[in-house]
Amino acid sequence: MNYLCLFKRISATILVLSIVQFSDAQQNSPIGTNLETIDYPYPTRYLTLAIQGESLKMAYMEVIPTTPNGETVLLMHGKNFNGAYWEQTANDLAAKGYRVVIPDQIGFGKSSKPNRIQYSFQLLALNTKQLLDSLRIGKAHILGHSMGGMLATRFALMFPAYTQTLILENPIGLEDWKTVVPYQTVENWYKSELAQTYDKIKNYQLTFYYDNKWKPQYDRWVHMLAGWTHDIDYPRIAWNSALLYDMIFTQPVVYEFGNIQSPTLLIIGQRDRTALGKALAPKEVQKTLGNYPLLGRKAAEAIPDAQLVEIDGIGHLPHIEAYDQFIRPLIAFLKAHSSN
Template sequence: MSERVAGLPEGQYADLDNGHRIHYLDQGQGPVIVFLHGSGSGASGHSNFKYNYPWFVEQGYRVIVPDLIGYGYSDKPDDVEYPLDFFVECVHQTLQTIGVERYSLVGNSLGGAIAIKYTLDYPSLVEKLILMAPGGLEQQADYFTMPGMQVMKEVFTSGPMAPERLEDFIRRGLVYDDSVVDAHLVSERWGIFQQQNSQVITTMTVPELTDRLGEIACPTLAFWGVNEKMMPETGIMKLAKGIPDIRLTLVSQCGHWVMVEHRELFNRQTLDFLQNG
């Protein structure tokens, strides 16, 4: 059981058929939106989407915000490997346990790759798909050429970890305007990071899904920060040309976290897409 982290809300837990336990927030009533967060040290659903999911509750939606396996308050097994299909399996079993039948998926980074694979595996369950610089569009080695990955390597291998090192990576690797990085965000992520083990990072494998994007039939909205440092920009045209029914928004002065750096734009455009397609 994960220890509570100051300022990081605790919701409910789903005991899965595969034996793992997943933490999730479940708020509001109405059409269901599932938010799938990215990877990285100390990541959690709330920390990724705290500027978004409460607003959608106010707009009349039911939001489900799980912590992915290995993250947040969810189980962090150190005796399994973490291929993409394992994340998809845990998300699917969580939603089955909750009892929701149709939903729109929102995913950024690793969460975007999970959302793409989930939509391919369970097309009848996904109404709409919203992606923010998703993974799964390149060979894994290509990501490690990106400047944000170089920052991550520099920060995390140059000495003992401390909150200041984690903050340095967030400021230099994940965002364009680091004024969005406050002490509360760093504290949330540091609290979870201290409870994580390295297994999820060292064994995570995300295959390239580009050749299968044409199978995605549901309407899709994608965002991409022009100043992205983590994901190769070749992914932009792979999405644009690969998914048959897609609207793609390029956001200037924006890094990897469009839903944080440009939260109002992200919320408005996503709401319009959910309402009008």
């Protein structure tokens, strides 16, 4: 018997089992209601807000450039994410002289998960303005991805004087789903959220975000959601998520695009087919929902002074999946609309 070969096989088996066990442990380990065990790329600060009878903390990161150019970029995250996924974007913007502010909205990431709250995009926009006021920032470039695009739009509509430019990266809400998708109650959303698992979350992102092409760097975004499912406070987290889905579904901004006053850039990954509640719509309707090539062009036509950048073959997260194709038009747009 070749003992060396046997030893190598046993060692390889042990290594594989160790990796599998580590992966399982990572998937099954709670991460804290406010991501207490998760490290963010920059120090986390907090703004205390009094909202609907509760004292809540809004987490945010701030990146101060070595050589400031006098301008600020505010980065707004999507529904299934938090501010941490803007790390590379923030690094490059700061290198260009921009001050960067990255909030976790209430209900997300390291921010408070309320016991009771009525969510609205107006509320989240007002919270964001209070954050800018606390930092003595009177004007900023407002960039929103996915749900953050809906929020960025609402912010621009409510506070045009604060909005130097508006940048929308694959925003959801470019169509009004409630006109064709049956309504789900908050209880329905809550039941769905309680049934979430690591595999369900990963498979959703694999299918709808990354075209069934997974990379190891995507794991952290799954873990930040799946880890919550093992937390003792997960029912509260899931209830907040359900309320937020109801907010997204029932509060469209698409009808107000014509009222936007700020120069606007749309960056649209053309493979994206995201649409809230699509599976609940009739089969013939499902095929028409989330058509981002068409929706992006319609939005660019509706928004005054809008510029459209289409990224072929890329899905819902250009700044994660195709960063170079995302950052180049963003930097060019910011430079073209500098106030200096």
